[in-house]
Amino acid sequence: MAQVRIYRGGKQLALMLFLSVVAGLAGCHRAKADPASKRFLVLQTNLQPPYQEFDNGALTGTTIRRLDCAFRKIDVDYGITLAPRQRNLDMTRKGQADGFFLSRLSPEMASYAEPTLPLALEKWVWVSRHHVNDGPSRVPHPDQNVTVGAVLGSNEAEWILDQGYPDVVHAPSLRSLIALLQKGRIDFAVTDQQSFARKREDLNLNADDFSERFASYMPLVMYFAHNYIHENPEILKKLNRALDACEPAVVKLDHDEQDRIMREEVVRIRQLMRAPALINALRNHANQQDPAIGTIVSPDKVVALDRDWQEASANGTASRLAAKILQNDVSTYLQRAYRNRDVRFAEAFIFDRQGLIIGMSSPTSNYDQSSEAKFNIFAEKTADAVQIADIYYDPSSSKFLSQITMPVTDPQNGDVLGALTVGLDVTAALTSQD
Structure with a gap:
């Protein structure tokens, strides 16, 4: 061969x-x-x-x-x-x-x-022939009388068997899998969304002839x-x-997914931000001088603190500063919010206008956020600004997260007290039937 x-x-x-x-x-x-x-x-x-x-x-x-x-x-x-x-x-x-x-x-x-x-993150979808009555919940379940297909020997084929689907057809290639779908030999095919789009274009097939439903994100x-x-x-x-x-492995949210997150999840996050307990904790932080690091930390000290923070994080521990922050009132509120089952996030933290962490639900990988894209939220001119990042895989929680960042403002005078970043569990958010 x-x-x-x-x-x-x-x-x-x-x-x-x-x-x-x-x-x-x-x-x-x-x-x-x-x-x-x-x-x-x-x-x-x-x-x-x-x-x-x-x-x-x-x-x-x-x-x-x-x-x-x-x-x-x-x-x-x-x-x-x-x-x-x-x-x-x-x-x-x-x-x-x-x-x-x-x-x-x-x-x-x-x-x-x-x-x-x-090395890569894939978004797997259930693909079927388009029907006028297709609804958002039209996805196959193992106990239904449907025939599903995947490419022989593929990651998707292994996953289908693990999910317990009884009637599985294995096609020798993606081209063959699409042909089986078109001929009605199978009801659904499971495949990577990008790979399917590429092959569909190669075959000059119309996207409107197919329906796609979310199946799973896969690292x-x-x-x-x-x-x-x-x-x-x-x-x-x-x-x-x-x-x-190197170049990060991410999955981009499509327009409909972003709309759903804005419509459902951002509303929940805003409720967290406006809680009096959090606002009071942030006011207290802004009004008191921290004898350990000061309110405004010098650039050299930021570098040293961030280095200690990252080294401890890499070893699965918390630096002295991180351990102290985990005990403050801002962190206590975020940790309590994390246990709220109505909120689908794996992490939450707040940083100040210097980009430094002032509260967190669990230890972050670094202390200084000023060089990251999320720090640009402070350049926005509106208190309703929202930044939704690409999906990434978090090995520590085995979850697919999208970081959502927005300013936290004082309802009395409109002052920006900091910025909240939530690591949204995207799988839970997009597969819920709320």
Whole structure:
């Protein structure tokens, strides 16, 4: 079978086509790239536009760009072999490859591999033929008499089986899956929204001929084989830090989703902001001098405090300052609000006009927010300003969050007391039937 191998190292890139048996791929691959290097990494993947795709003979895509960025930062050369996804899993399990991507998180893989932070976030949708009477709740359930389909060996196919759907059809490709849907052979197909849109356009199909309903957000990772982790114990930590510093893996909210969040969730958040207990706590903070850090903190001190804060956070603890802030009245209110089941957020924090955290429901990753996009909320001229960020995956809570930021104002005089950021649990918000 034809195997495409891509060698990456430094500034050089070579694309070669081989005819070889799968069992010999890993050793040959490593030797051709750099037989003396113990750091060279052998990875398996499959084509999956727009994440991994060919463009003028070069392997590219959003995932490849993130990996290139991260591996450059940690100075690791690596090679990629293209093969069907199931074969990639088998080769990693058998020790014939050092790792593979993209994969959903799976407890079954824990016996032979360890995951990285997400390389990509997908929005999976249920796709059906469009009907005039389609409603927003028209999604299949395992106990219904419907036939669902997915691409053979795909992440979506594994997920469908895990959800307990009894009547599942596996198509050899996304093109075939769409054809089965058009012919009425299946009632619903589950697929990544971006991949479906790309294939639909390639086939010159009208978007109005299909209905899409939200199925799930899914973090897709790279798995390192246990034997590679054993030989390179620092690789996972280093790569995750590098991925954090490279192009973020996000999902954009579409127009309807933003409208729903504005209509339902922002209303709930505003109720939190206007509570007398929070306003009084923020007034007290603004009117008192903190002997530990002062009301206005010098730039040098901010850098030092932020460094201590981030180092402690990376080790799963709270810095001295973070621990103190967690005990104040602002934090106490946010922690109480977090336990309110009517509010769908995984975190909430308030920062001042300097960008510094003054209250939080749980420890944040950093103290200084002034270099982040959310800090721009202070430039808005209206008290009703709202900033809704792209969706990201939070590994600590295993939730998909969108940070919603808005100013908190004093109802007596209109003064801005700070800015509240809420990490909204988007899955809970968009799948609720309220």
